[in-house]
Amino acid sequence: MLSGPELWALYAQFDAQPDKLVLGRIGVSGIQFFLWDSQFGRFFNSGPITNPGGTPYFFAGVFLWAFLPWVGVAVLAVVREWRVFKTRAPAQRATTVFLAGSFGVTFALFSLSKFQLDYYTVIVYPFLAIFCARDLAERWLANATWPGLRAVQGGVSALLLALAGWCAWSVGWPLGLTALAGVWLLALLLARRVALPQRRVLVWPVLSVALLYGFLTITLTLTYLEKSLAYNAALQLRDQPVAEVLVLALDDTTARELAIYTGWPARSVARAQDLPDANGRACYLLVRAAQLPELVPQHWQPVGQGYWVVHKTGTLPRLLQLARDDSLLEDIRLLRCAGAMQ
Structure with a gap:
């Protein structure tokens, strides 16, 4: 109802x-x-929105990133629980079954589906976090010198710091990483003064993953501000009269982003012959320079241009390449109707 x-x-x-x-x-x-x-x-994978790809291993890769820095702890907890499950009290076994089922079954269903987005599995991570917390409480608090946790968390911290260093070297921004490393060292010194000795080993990987994600966030933010197609096209349109923006044969996301950045109507057009009559119609056109010969020159006037990236998303190496050089940029032109916006 x-x-x-x-x-x-x-x-x-x-x-x-x-x-x-x-x-x-x-x-x-x-x-x-x-x-x-x-x-x-x-x-x-049916209906109006489908995904032609999809792999059973997609969410396994997502998990390795999303559950940082506790991936190693999760592996230790699962291995130990496999060994001690039969010796636990009935109530503890019921807790294990509930947590493992809530995480494992749901994770498997998502992995078997074809339409996969990384944030789908966010809802199952709390169950694994509780599972890991129980294992830490039982083993770490009982034995603060547990060497397994120190080795795993130290290794995770070292890998995260090495990855942050590799990212900084890849994009050629060593000063940015140096500044973040200084913040990391200050936070580590503060943790040594505030945290109890048996808890410091839990703080190290948290600071390391914060350093890595902080560097990536700053790097990608500065890169997109400089090279994002929709953002920079909107900047060039801000002093122009309000009108519809047409996006010719570009990523469909570009039109939606333009509508957000400008507050104007924007839509995608697949082919040049599908463009509306430019005479007497107030509009702008965003088009690759290579497609200019497909247009009627006297119908359009240049408003702006730039070398911007059309497809921003991708794997980490591609994002680092975008931050490092201009090889992924395209020559984009911004035009307006010649007859209607004099």
Whole structure:
């Protein structure tokens, strides 16, 4: 009953208008998308939004990053629990089954699905965190000199610091890493003064992962401010009259980002022949320089241009390459209708 108004709105907006174009398709049912496609449709990779890729190992790689710096602790906890499960009290075994089932079954279902986004598994990490915390409480508090934890956490810290150093060397920003390293050393000295000796080994990897993520965040933020297509195009449009922005044969995300940055209407156009009549219509056009010959020159006037990146997302090496050099940038032109915006 509570979903009734939403279902009616979905019917009125989509089902009652089967000719409406939604995500490049017609005949899209809003009710079906709400009840099936956005839930089970993601698992079966059906509906108007699909993913042609997908691999069973995707979330395993995500886990190695997302659960830092406790990946090593998780492995130790699982190995130990496998050995001592039968000797535990019934209540403790029930806790293990609940935590392992909540994490493992859900993680496996996500891994078997084809439509995969990294944040899907965020909901299962708290169960593993509780599992690890129980193991730490039982072993670390009972034996503060436990060598296994020191070795694992020390190794994780060293790997994270080495990765941060490699990233800084890759992008050629040693001063940025030096500054963050100074902050890390200050935090480490503070931890030595504040934290109890048996807890310092838990602080080291936290500071190390904070250093790595801090460096990556600063690096990518500065890089996107300089090289992001939508952000810099919006800067060149800020002193222009308000009008619709057309994005020709670029990433669909570009149009959505432009709409956010400018507050103006923006949409993607797949082909030059699909562009509306430029005469008498107020609009702007974002296009690659290589596609300028496809346009009628007298219909468009230049407003701005730049060398920007169209596809920002990707693997870590690609993001570091984007920060390091201009090999991923493209010559982009910003035009306006010649007849309507004199």
